[in-house]
Structures are given as structure tokens and as C-alpha cells.
Amino acid sequence: MTCDEAEILLHALIDGELDAGHAREVEDHIAGCPACAAALADYREMSKAVAGADLRYTAPPLLRKRIEAALPQAQAQMPNRRAVLRGFAMGSAVSAIAATGLVAIVLRNDDAQRIESEVVSAHLRSLQAGHLTDVISTDKHTVKPWFNGKLDVAPPVVDLTAQGFTLIGGRLDYVDARPIGAIVYRRRAHVINLFVAQTSSTERRPAKIETIQGFNIRSWGDRGLNYWAVSDIAADELADFGDKFEAAMKSSATG
Template identity: 40%
Template sequence: MEDDDLSALLRQHASRHAAGDGLRTRVRTQFTLQAAAQAPHARLRWRERLARIHPALAGVGGLALGVALTLSALLIVPRLHPDGTLPDQLVAAHVRALQVGPLYEVASSDRHTVKPWFQGRLDYAPTVLDAPLREQGYLLLGGRVQAVHGRPTAALAYQLRLHKIDLYQWPATPGAAPETLQRRGFNLAGWSDGAMQYWAVSDVDATELAHFASAWRAASAR
């Protein structure tokens, strides 16, 4: 379905009423999460689509809003192949968190505060490490929920000197070998423990990020 067809469909069949503050906030939140999950080249196309369908979305009721958001997301998500765009998405999310925030929604260096915060926000329980990493210079700052490939994902924020490290994790099948990448000057380190997939993103050099990944694997295996 083209964008113009979607707009025409909403104008003809959607129930309309003045959108309240709560509705407008939810719409902005949904599109912000979608934008954060996209690679830079895809976000421009998303803004163009949003500009065209915004007048139709502004007045729709709750049911029509859900349909509109679902159809709009389908225009983007299938085009984002995981293997090609994941590193760019993670770097974009990391940069956005540093620039406009939040880097963490729960602020604590205690895993017993950070880990329970994710309850009810994710359909899985992320691994959170504090003391074993702090002993090697990596301080847990807190955690947040980040959209990655259109789904809520756990993101932990750590600090090494003045550098910030984002660690993303989600359930994954075993077999993903450790790998390192670089995108736009940021280094990435990815690995799997057989149950979860992890990706660390930071502007620290590749050697230091690899050390962080190694320290995490060793600590989580204890």
C-alpha cells in the first residue's frame, strides 16, 4: 500500500476527534522508537513518509491509530535486513542516547536496582553485571529500553574513564561467534553466550572494547 493510499483510507473511514495530549505523546514516542532503530539513510525516508501521513494520523481514534502505526511500520521494517543494518542501527542509537538522551532510564551502579527495573518492560530478563566489571574499571551507570529492529531491547550503560559504553542484549540462538566492527569512528564488539546476543558500542579503541567484551564473558560465566 502506498502512502497516499493509506492517507486516503484513513480520511474516508477513520473516526475523528481532537487528539489529546496523551495520544499525541504516544504517537511521538512510537515514531521516536522507530527512528532510533533505523540506519541513517532509512530515517530520511521515514521522515518524508511521516510528513505525508501526519495530517491523517492527527485525528484518528484509538483503533485507527493502531492500524495506522502498524501499516506505517511495515513500510520500513521489512527493508531493514538484520545482517546489513544492525551495526548502523546500534551506532545510531548510541549516538542519539549521548546527544539527546536518555543514556539510561534507571540510574544506578547496583545490578539489584537495574535488573528488576526491566521487569514488565521486556519479555526477557537481561544479564546485568556490576562488581566484576567495576574491578576492571567499567562502572555501571544504569539501563534503558532501546528499540532495535523494531522490538524493545535492553541497553546497559557503562563508563570507562570519560568514555561511555552501551551494551545491547537480546535472546538469541547459540552459535554466533565473537566479532568486531567499526562504523563512523565507533567500535562494536558482538558475541553470544548461547542464550543471549550481546553488542557493545563505544568510541573507546578496539582493543579496550575487546577487553570489555572479554571481561563481560568471563564474569558472566562465573
């Protein structure tokens, strides 16, 4: 393991995100590298200082009132009796369908929202110890071949380290009841999961940014692949990541 690779994983080691094998590799490297050992000690002291500081902030009640006042009036209105009865009727119909063991997808938009929710759930699972990467490497020529034979189409892997988004590895995940490739990047101490799945459409789908459960998602489609980049970094940073990834893909296609 090189110092560059160890530097990427020091935060993950402190946060307990590495499995036993990867943690042992980092610790073995640290044991023989005074520079990385010193960096780890500094990070741990910083974590202790942050944890011990009283940094919790409680928003005043006035803030809630200001937010509620800024919401569109349509959201603040109570539903009328007809809308409530319509909701009960829809719920009964869905229950009847579920009782027969059938699955109905009513709207494509609903299906897209369901998949995005599954993508966020997969992102959350990956943050648990030992779930972040199946192959750990900062080299795209190591990560991309690892997917060969595991998926119908190996996801493209782009090295964006020079642009501030460090490749740290990849893994197999499951979304919409099928295997999917996940390319993992770091932005400072934040994880970016880029999920990639094959699609029958070859048309480009413009990028859009959404927020689900506090996580930002940049989704787009291109050349028969669907992409979902998920992270807790700011929306503009995630948009920048997606723009740089797409630019690198176009460059490799024309190069």
C-alpha cells in the same frame, strides 16, 4: 546519592548528558559535599583549558597520498561499464519492490549490517542529554530488576567496576523495530552501551570487532541472547570489556 555515584556522573553533568532530575540530584549532592564540589571545579577548569587550547591538528596532504597508496588495488580501480549497468539494474529492482510497499531482505549479512547500523544510531541517540539512562545506579541488583516486565527476557547485568568498567544504569531502546535492553557503562569519560536482545538460536556466536561511523562494535551471541557493545574507546579496550563481561557471565553460571 553517594560520592561514588556522583563521581561517575560529574563528567555527564559537565557535558550536559543528564536530564533535569538527575542533574538536580548531582547538584544537590555537590552542594553538601566539599570533595565532590572541588572535583567538579577541577573538571570544569580542565574542560576550559582543553577548549581554549589550540589542539586541532590538520593532517598534511602527504598523509592522504600514503593512505591511498596503501589501499588494496581492487578498491582503487574504477568499476567497469558492466558493473555500473548491473548496479542500475539492481537499483531499479529495489525501487520497484519499494513501490509495492514490500520489504525484502536479500542477504543475512546485509541484515546484520543494517542492525549494527541501527545499534550505532541508538548509541548516538543515547549521548544526547536525557537519553543515556532510564534507571541510574551502580548497583546491578537495582538495574536488572528494573527491566522486569518491560522485556520478554531481562538482560543480564554484570558489575565490572573493579575491572575498570563502571556500571551507571540501563534503559529501554529500540533496534530493528522492537524494544531492546541497554546496559550502560563508563570507561573514564567514555560511554559503553551494551545492547542485549533475545534470539531463537542458543548456539554461541563468536565475538567479532567492527567499526561503523567511527564507533567500535563488539558483537557476540550466547545462550539465546545477542550482544552488541558500542563505544568510541579503542578496539582493544572494547574487546577487553567484552572478554571480562563474558568471563563474569561464565563465572556466575558455574558459581
